[in-house]
Amino acid sequence: MAAGVEECRMDERYAARIAERREEILGRMDAALTASGRAREDATLVAVSKTVRVDEVVTAIDAGYRVFGENRPQELNRKLEGLSLRPDVPPVRFDMIGNLQTNKINAVLGRVELVHSIGSLHLARALAARAERWLEAGELVAPQSILIEVNVSGEETKGGFAPSELRAAFGELQSLCGVRIEGLMTMAPRGDKDRARACFSGLRELRDELSRESGLPLRELSCGMSEDFEVALEEGSTIVRLGRVVFDPSFAVR
Secondary structure (H helix, E strand, C coil): CCHHHHHHHHHHHHHHHHHHHHHHHHHHHHHHHHHCCCCHHHCEEEEECCCCCHHHHHHHHHHCCCEEEECCHHHHHHHHHHHHCCCCCCCCEEEECCCCCHHHHHHHCCCCCEEEEECCHHHHHHHHHHHHHHHHCCCCCCCEEEEEEECCCCCCCCCCECHHHHHHHHHHHHHCCCEEEEEEECCCCCCCHHHHHHHHHHHHHHHHHHHHHHCCCCCEEECCCCCCHHHHHHCCCCEEEECHHHHCCCCCCC
16 A cells, blocks of 8 residues: 555544544533533634644644644644645634743744743733733724632742732732733643642632632633543633643543
């Protein structure tokens, strides 16, 4: 059999599995959302495309995914450039979900719908100041939407504000003109669903507290990944960030 024919068949099998896996994921999301008294439209599935090729993103788009997440600005721009060469591909949204360095702000600003990982006052000030200048110059049409990253679990290996730090800083964060705070983000400890649940519920409770005190709706809670997205949804997550479970057909959904 010619190599090109075999590759085509492999691509077809991969595409079919990606589509089947999406239906599996959506079914599990529906069950978790129902358990928390919500519906599918109450949560966004972000397909984390940081480790895959542009053609794999296209396959995911063909399967129905419309929101993608990238960790690095250079990879974000590679995906955007690759998709721009595909006029047959429908419009999709990209979010920045990884750590953002201040010297990479220009590569992200205005190119993503949402920055999930604002984990310090320094970064928030820098992003807001740049966005404000771009707004004044007409290079942005609206403030950049952001989430505040919170280290709810207290793990030293994780970034973000400690809850007490965020309470102290939230007044200044709220006053920044170039950004719009949409909610909070966290990452749970891996391998322990009970600790993950406590982390997610802690994020929700902190969001509720800050929303009451600030008057901001803070609708979005970005938490839950491939290993724990159902628990996150049960605890109120509105955005789940799924990578391996989306793009690796061999990854066990459970």
